[in-house]
Every structure is written in structure tokens, then in C-alpha cells.
Amino acid sequence: DSGVTQTPKHLITATGQRVTLRCSPRSGDLSVYWYQQSLDQGLQFLIQYYNGEERAKGNILERFSAQQFPDLHSELNLSSLELGDSALYFCASSPRGRNEQFFGPGTRLTVL
């Protein structure tokens, strides 16, 4: 158990819908990262937050957005969903001053 929690574990929805994935980092970790894992693209970095502020952006679609709240939990919002958005979405957190990330168990999103 990494100490990073993600909810829900599974999510099934339809094309065109909007969903919210939630992540709680390890206690004391200020950085949160979101990654997408799909069969065709592999593991891709989406976005990073540090203490509530966006720090880095990767291959994140405009239909996707994220935020980190004052209690440090983070949410990834996916809208206008397409079949190709079906993937595992991982959240990771990192301790201040340490260059390693601890991953949550992931949310498996299925878009039908």
C-alpha cells in the first residue's frame, strides 16, 4: 500500500459524458501527478500540481482538467468522453525535496 488513494476504482460511462476522478496523496506530500495508461499510448504524464498550483503539463487534452484543493487532494475532470479515453488513470504523489513518486492503485475508466 503506497498511501495514495484513488476513487472510484472502476468507472463505466457513455460517450459524451463527464466524470471526475479523485486522488488523495500520501500524508504530507505536496506534489500530485496524473498519468494515463492505455494499450496504444502506454503510460503518459498528464499534469502535475504542487501545493495547489499547476506546475507542469504533459499530453493532456483540452477536454481534461485538474485541480488540487487546499487539503491537497486532487481531482481530474474528463469531459465529452470518447471511446479512446478508456484507460487506467493513475495518481502519484511525491514528498517535498525527494525525487520519487508513489502511485495509487488507479481508476479504470471504460467509455462505452
Place this chain on the structure above:
Amino acid sequence: AQSVTQLDSQVPVFEEAPVELRCNYSSSVSVYLFWYVQYPNQGLQLLLKYLSGSTLVKGINGFEAEFNKSQTSFHLRKPSVHISDTAEYFCAVSGTDSWGKLQFGAGTQVVVTP
């Protein structure tokens, strides 16, 4: 920007035999290097990391890796594998200037058979 190439998509190996998983990277800046393992239906677990210092890094579960700057490689080894080592292994790189975001390789599936 960084990129990572894992040279083998699948590695079959017999129980108690050694295994080596190959990883090469490219980067215009100094890097940090990582190996993660993903067991079926689970998240990623950090096996080991290279940040600086000794180029031979020891991790959990008997794994070790060697950083070779001249060959831009970070190969993972284990002298004797167990059935429980069956999993997917990912090499990842982070530039020292990139706020920690990880660039992953495509993964190597290790299948250990008796």
C-alpha cells in the same frame, strides 16, 4: 525533453534463472532514473532509483540496476527470479529540470515459469 526505450517487450525466464531488462534513455539534461513494477491489476511500485552517486543501485526484492552515462543505459538485473516476479516492468526518466514528471518506457513483460 527525455525519451526511454525498453528494448524487450517480453522476457520469458525460468524460475531461479537470472534476468536482465534493458533500458536506454535520451536527454539533453541530467536525469534521474527509475524502475517500477506493475503486478496484474495493481498500481506501480518503485523498485529502485538512481539520483546521483554510485552507479550501481540496489532496490527491493533483490533487484539492482547500473547507470551507464556513456551508453545512456539503466539496465535492471536480478540474479535469481521467482514465480512472483512475473509482472510488467517500466523504466522511467525524469530530467533534473522537469519538476519530477516521469517519461516511461513501453514496459517489459516478464513471465517466470517453473
